Amino acid sequence: MAKRRDENExxxxxxxxxxxxxxxxxxxxxxxxxxxxxxxxxGQIDNALWDQRDTFFAYAISFAVIGRFWLVHHRFFAExxxxxxxxxxxxxxxxxxxxLIPFSSELLGEYGGDTTSVVFYSVNLAVVVMLGAxxxxxxxxxxxxxxxxxxxxxxxxRSAYIAGIFLLSIPLAFFVPxxxxxxxxxxxxxxxxRLTAWRAS
Amino acid sequence: MAKRRDENExxxxxxxxxxxxxxxxxxxxxxxxxxxxxxxxxGQIDNALWDQRDTFFAYAISFAVIGRFWLVHHRFFAExxxxxxxxxxxxxxxxxxxxLIPFSSELLGEYGGDTTSVVFYSVNLAVVVMLGAxxxxxxxxxxxxxxxxxxxxxxxxRSAYIAGIFLLSIPLAFFVPxxxxxxxxxxxxxxxxRLTAWRAS
Amino acid sequence: MAKRRDENExxxxxxxxxxxxxxxxxxxxxxxxxxxxxxxxxGQIDNALWDQRDTFFAYAISFAVIGRFWLVHHRFFAExxxxxxxxxxxxxxxxxxxxLIPFSSELLGEYGGDTTSVVFYSVNLAVVVMLGAxxxxxxxxxxxxxxxxxxxxxxxxRSAYIAGIFLLSIPLAFFVPxxxxxxxxxxxxxxxxRLTAWRAS
Amino acid sequence: MAKRRDENExxxxxxxxxxxxxxxxxxxxxxxxxxxxxxxxxGQIDNALWDQRDTFFAYAISFAVIGRFWLVHHRFFAExxxxxxxxxxxxxxxxxxxxLIPFSSELLGEYGGDTTSVVFYSVNLAVVVMLGAxxxxxxxxxxxxxxxxxxxxxxxxRSAYIAGIFLLSIPLAFFVPxxxxxxxxxxxxxxxxRLTAWRAS
Numbered sequence: 001m002a003k004r005r006d007e008n009e010x011x012x013x014x015x016x017x018x019x020x021x022x023x024x025x026x027x028x029x030x031x032x033x034x035x036x037x038x039x040x041x042x043g044q045i046d047n048a049l050w051d052q053r054d055t056f057f058a059y060a061i062s063f064a065v066i067g068r069f070w071l072v073h074h075r076f077f078a079e080x081x082x083x084x085x086x087x088x089x090x091x092x093x094x095x096x097x098x099x100l101i102p103f104s105s106e107l108l109g110e111y112g113g114d115t116t117s118v119v120f121y122s123v124n125l126a127v128v129v130m131l132g133a134x135x136x137x138x139x140x141x142x143x144x145x146x147x148x149x150x151x152x153x154x155x156x157x158r159s160a161y162i163a164g165i166f167l168l169s170i171p172l173a174f175f176v177p178x179x180x181x182x183x184x185x186x187x188x189x190x191x192x193x194r195l196t197a198w199r200a201s
Numbered sequence: 202m203a204k205r206r207d208e209n210e211x212x213x214x215x216x217x218x219x220x221x222x223x224x225x226x227x228x229x230x231x232x233x234x235x236x237x238x239x240x241x242x243x244g245q246i247d248n249a250l251w252d253q254r255d256t257f258f259a260y261a262i263s264f265a266v267i268g269r270f271w272l273v274h275h276r277f278f279a280e281x282x283x284x285x286x287x288x289x290x291x292x293x294x295x296x297x298x299x300x301l302i303p304f305s306s307e308l309l310g311e312y313g314g315d316t317t318s319v320v321f322y323s324v325n326l327a328v329v330v331m332l333g334a335x336x337x338x339x340x341x342x343x344x345x346x347x348x349x350x351x352x353x354x355x356x357x358x359r360s361a362y363i364a365g366i367f368l369l370s371i372p373l374a375f376f377v378p379x380x381x382x383x384x385x386x387x388x389x390x391x392x393x394x395r396l397t398a399w400r401a402s
Numbered sequence: 403m404a405k406r407r408d409e410n411e412x413x414x415x416x417x418x419x420x421x422x423x424x425x426x427x428x429x430x431x432x433x434x435x436x437x438x439x440x441x442x443x444x445g446q447i448d449n450a451l452w453d454q455r456d457t458f459f460a461y462a463i464s465f466a467v468i469g470r471f472w473l474v475h476h477r478f479f480a481e482x483x484x485x486x487x488x489x490x491x492x493x494x495x496x497x498x499x500x501x502l503i504p505f506s507s508e509l510l511g512e513y514g515g516d517t518t519s520v521v522f523y524s525v526n527l528a529v530v531v532m533l534g535a536x537x538x539x540x541x542x543x544x545x546x547x548x549x550x551x552x553x554x555x556x557x558x559x560r561s562a563y564i565a566g567i568f569l570l571s572i573p574l575a576f577f578v579p580x581x582x583x584x585x586x587x588x589x590x591x592x593x594x595x596r597l598t599a600w601r602a603s
Numbered sequence: 604m605a606k607r608r609d610e611n612e613x614x615x616x617x618x619x620x621x622x623x624x625x626x627x628x629x630x631x632x633x634x635x636x637x638x639x640x641x642x643x644x645x646g647q648i649d650n651a652l653w654d655q656r657d658t659f660f661a662y663a664i665s666f667a668v669i670g671r672f673w674l675v676h677h678r679f680f681a682e683x684x685x686x687x688x689x690x691x692x693x694x695x696x697x698x699x700x701x702x703l704i705p706f707s708s709e710l711l712g713e714y715g716g717d718t719t720s721v722v723f724y725s726v727n728l729a730v731v732v733m734l735g736a737x738x739x740x741x742x743x744x745x746x747x748x749x750x751x752x753x754x755x756x757x758x759x760x761r762s763a764y765i766a767g768i769f770l771l772s773i774p775l776a777f778f779v780p781x782x783x784x785x786x787x788x789x790x791x792x793x794x795x796x797r798l799t800a801w802r803a804s
Contacts (some may be wrong), residue, residue, distance in 0.1 A: 010214075011279045013412075014221055018271060020416055021225030024423030025628075027501065028431065029229065034505040036512055045509075045518050063501070067494040070420060078413045092268040099228065099264070103235040107246075110237055116246050211616075212681045215623055219673060222627030226427075230631065293670040300630065300666070304637040308648075311639055317648050415613075422617055426624030429702065430632065436706040438713055447710075447719050465702070469695040472621060480614045 002084040002144060015088060016077055022095045023070045029102045030062050033109055055109030061184055062105040068187070069098060069128060072158075076136055082144045090138065094131040100124050108181070118173035118180045126166040133159040162187065203285040203345060216289060217278055223296045224271045230303045231260050231267075234310055256310030262385055263306040269388070270299060270329060273359075277337055283345045291339065295332040301325050309382070319374035319381045327367040334360040363388060404486040404546060417490060418479055424497045425472045431504045432464050435511050457511030463586055464507040470589070471500060471530060474560075478538055484546045492540065496533040502526050510583070520575035520582045528568040535561040564589060605687040605747060618691060619680055625698045626673045632705045633662050633669075636712055658712030664787055665708040671790070672701060672731060675761075679739055682748045690742055697734040703727050711784070721776035721783045729769040736762040765790065 005012045033055055036048055080087075104124040111117040136155060139145050147155075165187060169180040206213045234256055237249055281288075305325040312318040337356060340346050348356075366388060370381040407414045435457055438450055482489075506519075506526040513519040538557060541547050549557075567589060571582040608615045636658055639651055683690075707727040714720040739758060742748050750758075768790060772783040 008279070010217070011275065014217060014275050014278075016412070016416060017218065017419065018221050018225050018275075020420050021222055021423055022229055024420050025226055025229040025427055026232070027497075028424055028427040029232065031428070031431065031501050031505050032233075032434075034502075036509055038512060040513070042516055042518075045513055045516055049518065049522070059502075060498070063498045064494075067498070071490065071494075074413065074416050074420075077416075078410070088272065092265075092272075095228075096261070096264045096268070099232050100235075100260075103232050107237055110239060111241070111246055114243055114246055116243075116250065120250070209681070211619070212677065215619060215677050215680075218620065219623050219627050219677075222624055223631055226628055226631040227634070230634065233635070289674065293667075293674075296630075297663070297666045297670070300634050301637075301662075304634050308639055311641060312643070312648055315645055315648055317645075317652065321652070418613070418617060419620065422621050423624055426621050427628055429698075430625055430628040433629070433632065433702050433706050434635070436703075438710055440713060442714070444717055444719075447714055447717055451719065451723070461703075462699070465699045466695075469699070473691065473695075476614065476617050476621075479617075480611070 002082040002142065004082050005080065008083075012083060015083065015091065019073060019077075019091060019095060020070075022099060023066065023073070026099050026102055027063060027066045027070070030059050030066075030105055033102065033106045034059065052109070054112035055106075057181070058105045058109035058112070061181070062101055062108075065125060065184075065187065066098065066101055069132070072132060076132075076139075076145075079145045079147055080139060081146060084142065084144065086142070087135065087139055087144060090131065090135045094128065094135060097124060097128045097131060101128075112181065113178040115173045115177045118177045119170055122166040122169045122173065122180070126163050126170075129159055129163040129166070133163070203283040203343065205283050206281065209284075213284060216284065216292065220274060220278075220292060220296060221271075223300060224267065224274070227300050227303055228264060228267045228271070231263050231306055234303065234307045235260065253310070255313035256307075258382070259306045259310035259313070262382070263302055263309075266326060266388065267299065267302055270333070273333060277333075277340075277346075280346045280348055281340060282347060285343065285345065287343070288336065288340055288345060291332065291336045295329065295336060298325065298329045298332060302329075313382065314379040316374045316378045319378045320371055323367040323370045323374065323381070327364050327371075330360055330364040330367070334364070404484040404544065406484050407482065410485075414485060417485065417493065421475060421479075421493060421497060422472075424501060425468065425475070428501050428504055429465060429468045429472070432461050432468075432507055435504065435508045436461060454511070456514035457508075459583070460507045460511035460514070463583070464503055464510075467527060467586075467589065468500065468503055471534070474534060478534075478541075478547075481547045481549055482541060483548060486544065486546065488544070489537065489541055489546060492533065492537045496530065496537060499526060499530045499533060503530075514583065515580040517575045517579045520579045521572050524568040524571045524575065524582070528565050528572075531561055531565040531568070535565070605685040605745065607685050608683065611686075615686060618686065618694065622676060622680075622694060622698060623673075625702060626669065626676070629702050629705055630666060630669045630673070633665050633708055636705065636709045637662060655712070657715035658709075660784070661708045661712035661715070664784070665704055665711075668728060668787075668790065669701065669704055672735070675735060679735075679742075679748075682750050683742060684749060685747045687745065687747065689745070690738065690747060693734065693738045693741065697731065697738060700727065700731045700734060704731075715784065716781040718776045718780045721780045722773050725769040725772045725776065725783070729766050729773075732762055732766040732769065736766070 003011065034052060036045070040048055101124060104121045107117045108121045133156065136159075140147065140152060165183060169183050172180040172183065204212065235253060237246070241249055302325060305322045308318045309322045334357065337360075341348065341353060366384060370384050373381040373384065405413065436454060438447070442450055503526060506523045509519045510523045535558065538561075542549065542554060567585060571585045574582040574585065606614065637655060639648070643651055704727060707724045710720045711724045736759065739762075743750065743755060768786060772786050775783040775786065
């Protein structure tokens with residue numbers, strides 16, 4: 001049975017606080033993938049940094065992606081009026097895949113041009129997006145949140161778009177693994193914002 | 202002497218926030234047990250990931266277990282009306298054992314088929330469950346929370362069930378260490394939910 | 403479109419809580435740059451600690467700097483009355499550069515007298531300050547906060563002063579890299595506090 | 604100038620939340636000092652765990668100590684009615700020494716019987732206690748909190764007692780380094796609680 005949010009503020013607050021904690025730690029742990037060896041000479045330091053350019057790229061893209069997931073999670077929970085144990089359970093499963101991102105990112109930074117790394121990263125992020133969409137759809141169906149059809153449609157388009165990018169990069173990774181990550185730059189285009197703008201015009 | 206929660210909201214809130222912080226960090230640190238060496242060739246990457254299958258399993262089970270402990274902790278503190286220094290002290294001791302889980306999980310991931318690792322992991326988790334049950338029983342006895350007998354009984358059954366699984370896997374680990382972890386899948390069965398369903402029928 | 407803070411307390415609270423989480427983790431991860439090797443003899447331990455004096459210095463300066471950034475962020479968000487997606491986006495970008503500090507600090511601790519490390523550290527911190535100033539100026543222009551001209555001017559002077567210190571240390575690092583970090587001690591002088599004191603006299 | 608707490612709830616809340624964050628991360632990072640090498644045989648695992656007994660001891664004592672510091676900090680901020688920039692600054696300095704504890708603990712776990720480690724650990728903890736006492740005394744003198752003389756006296760006794768234990772273990776470390784840590788078990792005796800009990804009798 002679902003508990004109403006306004007009657008269980010502390011309990012609801014803890015779910016959100018725990019999720020925020022996990023998000024903020026996962027996003028900060030990304031920095032641990034960067035590192036320098038000890039005892040290098042002056043010229044070697046520059047090389048060591050340059051050799052990590054893929055790791056810097058993975059850092060930037062993963063920070064942006066986790067940040068965006070947090071934002072979506074944030075907006076989603078702002079709309080939620082009630083919660084049940086299924087929502088809490090799915091949220092935990094969702095966070096379990098979010099926490100994997102620093103590892104996938106390490107893999108990507110270390111072996112950026114490798115098929116396995118790109119596939120691993122893509123699968124990880126696609127699962128996060130799909131679990132998020134599942135959580136949203138379920139919450140709506142079970143009456144835990146009240147959003148109008150249009151907003152719901154927009155959220156669905158957005159999720160499908162992001163999941164689509166990562167799913168598309170999987171076959172790409174088998175032929176041109178080093179190109180696939182560039183596809184992810186399409187993440188910075190927001191299709192539903194454009195849709196809204198286009199409708200309003 | 203016990204302080205009433207509604208008169209000490211900030212102080213109570215900090216206990217909960219600190220606990221949430223510890224839980225969310227402990228659960229996120231699990232990802233640090235996963236890692237890839239530098240300088241592998243393409244085929245070696247796949248092998249390196251495959252060799253970590255036990256660590257992935259340990260990650261999944263530990264994430265589920267810490268998540269579940271957090272949930273129980275969360276429900277417990279939602280019922281608490283007052284707190285005293287003994288509750289705070291026990292809570293710290295409890296958290297001290299929760300924080301050990303990422304280490305036990307590392308051990309389990311690295312040496313999954315080894316008696317010592319399985320025993321270590323089982324003892325760690327059994328202690329957490331028992332300290333949690335102790336904290337709950339004490340809080341109830343000292344009048345810090347008001348729950349009816351039936352809910353209390355259900356909580357006790359649940360704790361005894363989970364502690365039982367881990368305690369049972371200790372002798373098992375001496376004979377068939379690689380089988381013991383499969384016993385833990387029984388965690389995903391909730392005995393008191395079934396009990397409730399059975400009673401209702 | 404901007405959302406009013408007093409009508410979206412939970413949502414606003416999460417932005418702040420997430421930022422606080424990131425700040426507190428980034429500042430705490432600084433300790434991971436310190437470390438001792440295993441298996442040293444008694445005399446070697448003292449040497450190992452002494453050899454880390456640059457890392458201790460980097461720890462102290464980075465802790466002070468992140469602490470100060472947190473303080474500025476804290477004061478800034480205390481003045482904000484409304485928020486829009488641009489503010490949230492810029493805040494994420496800002497945090498992305500804050501989280502880099504433990505890595506820059508590691509580099510600085512390991513290779514304190516090296517041009518690259520000092521430049522890297524300086525650029526990192528200068529970018530943080532400039533993004534912070536940008537965030538503040540934008541929030542003010544879009545009417546998200548109401549601060550009087552004088553306070554705004556003081557904030558600008560303070561930002562320009564801190565960014566100036568780090569930008570100045572970049573050319574310095576090319577000629578006298580080991581001297582540049584001493585320039586950063588000027589951070590502990592607060593120019594606008596002095597300005598205020600001088601005006602008041 | 605001091606800001607009243609009840610008029611600046613969000614701002615005050617962030618100081619507390621940031622401190623809680625730092626405390627909970629520092630206490631959780633302690634687990635990273637524990638670790639197992641890869642590729643050990645069955646018998647070697649047991650030895651590897653047994654060789655870490657000092658690290659387990661350091662983990663337990665440091666967890667208890669940080670937990671206790673958090674408790675004191677928690678009680679202190681529960682009494683605070685107002686805050687000024689000096690309190691915030693001192694609090695940051697205090698946290699900067701708290702965050703060092705995982706490193707001191709690593710040193711102690713690795714080289715428990717060594718003079719340098721014991722001195723380092725003792726100095727670290729003594730500084731934390733003294734900064735805490737300084738923060739409390741200053742806050743009281745500047746009228747930021749209202750506590751009666753008796754409570755204040757008790758807090759002072761408690762701080763002096765804890766600081767005394769760590770300061771005492773410094774000379775001890777020069778003669779019998781492996782004995783000094785046992786002195787710290789005296790931490791678990793609460794002198795002012797006993798004092799209160801004795802007065803009441």
